[in-house]
Amino acid sequence: MIYLDNAATSFPKPSEVYGEMDEFFRERAANPGRAGYRLSTEAEKGIEMTRKALAGLFGASEPQRLVFTLNATDAINMAIKGLLNPGDHVITTTLEHNAVTRPLNSLERQGVITVTRVRPSPQGFLDPGDIKRAITHKTRLVALVHASNVLGTVQPIGDVGRLARERDLLFLVDAAQSAGLWPVNVEEQCIDLLAFTGHKSLFGPPGTGGLYVGGRVELRPWREGGTGVDSQNPVQPEDMPFRLEGGTPNFVGLAGLKAGVEFVSRTGTDKIRRHGQALTSQLLHALGDDTRFTLYGPPPEAEVGGGPATSPILSLNIRGMEPQVVGTILDESFGIAVRSGLHCAPGTHKEIGSFPQGTVRISPGFFNTGDDIAQVALALKEIASSTAVSSRQ
């Protein structure tokens, strides 16, 4: 089987991740809640090491402000619902994943907030100027996806961050697709809230993720409960990370995430990203001038800051075929796993003209090879030549 759905979740993981989780779960997985005995202290230490590793990766000088969540969705909900107040205005984009769109839409429908949705260029890039023009005196938050999970296009978060900072707005970045692939630095890029998930390019297991909460932000905790510290306090403690981390954490998953983050740091985000980009551009070139395909997103030569401006994600369609049919044939007859549909980002498909059927999304990962891509290109061409003919013949 050739797995090309790494934008959904990376697979396989580096072997250290499996090894670390197995070892941790068997040998050291006592409840970290400050029991004082050695095993518990080790579990606690494991979590703090993961926290430090991630804070390091994201350039956050206060690791305790990085809280663990179930995934990016959980982190984004924690940020949006813990921050916004009646009357607030939010600027977001039409490129967002439902993890951002839906919480904002529901607050908007309840009449709590107002939302402006900025549109990207036809190639899928945002103009920070459009965000600037959308600012009103009620604007509190700019919520922006770093890398689109449909097009792979990467947005200029540093520019938007500095703009937000100048205008005293808070800035939320959905780094679900970019963490581990692109440099993210909360201080340089003026990010107040950084949401990420563990199971994609950080190579951790599902059920891990986090939210970095910058010093300018105070979130209302919605998940209140045991913290193992300050237990006499009748309400959730003020101290981070306890303020936002009630309940027993997924410390086995976090041990795996630490191994994943260490793999990323050791290998280097640039190397990981370039490997994937080389594979997507190989695919783009293989299909590029075949008119039976519609390829979405920018051409391979589009660049930002001296490199390709997209994550290793390619969305396409074969003219006249439903993406789900193409996806099933790839799986069924060629043993190639890709994803078809809207990828939880309907707004993006409306922008690129692939709504409602969606696209076939091919997302290579660090463990894919040029041979995998050659095979998927060949398979796609064969499928494109196989239009169904009437049974009358």
Place this chain on the structure above:
Amino acid sequence: MKTERYLRQILFHPIGKEGQRRLAESSAVVVGCGAIGSTTASLLVRSGIGYLRVIDRDVLEESNLQRQELFDEEDLREGLPKALAAEKRLRRINSAIRVEGIAADLNPTNAETLLRDAQVILDGTDNFETRLLLNDYALKTGTPWIYSACLGSQALLMDILPGKTLCLRCLVDSVPLPGSLPTCETAGILAPAAKLIASIQTTEALKILTNHPEALISGLVNIDLWKGSFQKVDTQTAPSPTCPACQKGEYEFLNAKGFSLTTTLCGSNAVQITPGGNAENGAKIDLVALSLRLQSALGVDNISQSPYLLKFRLKGREMVIFPDGRALLFGTQDTSLARTLYSQYVGL
């Protein structure tokens, strides 16, 4: 209990007053209200059973009227789900009976709720996987069930008594590959054959509910009304020692492992059907043979093929079947409709 109404049945000696009293306190579930299920339901309600539940996921269609005796043209105009139309009709037949029609697709998630409290389960389904689900539930709860099936002029029936007889799974090593067998939609069905087997099914149910196990038919009844052949095949009566269901207690259909999965697709107005079990074994459907079977039912112009798939248009929708049995039904988000059309035209 009104004796007058059931007098002729009470006069039938093996039932008698005592049998009638037992019947009035008993409950049965009919799964699938088609040709067999609707006759069985009607006979049971007339016989004076205490409680009858009828489960069916479909909406009535004109082609049902040829054989499904609970329904008429007025029901068709109302466009009710068959389970609800059946409930109305059954109450008119016998208002003293507690009748409950449930418009639902029986699946591993709801089976234990929808089949609960049945003293006997009557098979009126049109597909093998639902039967294997009934089989699992029956074994798990010790509930007798009566397998029956009809295709063309042929009809089959077998009483399955957990702990006493073999079970349906004893007879099949693996579940038939989807798309490998003819269905009523592709091969037709003769109404009298269905009614005949429903009559036998009801009689078997009456024996169970009035406590006459000695009178039950053992083995497989196999009738072909057109050929005029009436057989009782004395299959092995003992369970197969390797049967996963009745010998090992592995209820693969009730626990969802072997059951098909039906999901609405993100984006398109479409449902994906993934049949259970077989795909893992690498088994492939013969799409050419399936296409030939579908041609007489749907017309050749509604079918097209490529090396990777078979497509057919059906009631304003399009179904695409892949060689491993997976299918996409475009034009709906209704998962239970997708299962219906799949089991009718491809076969589950």
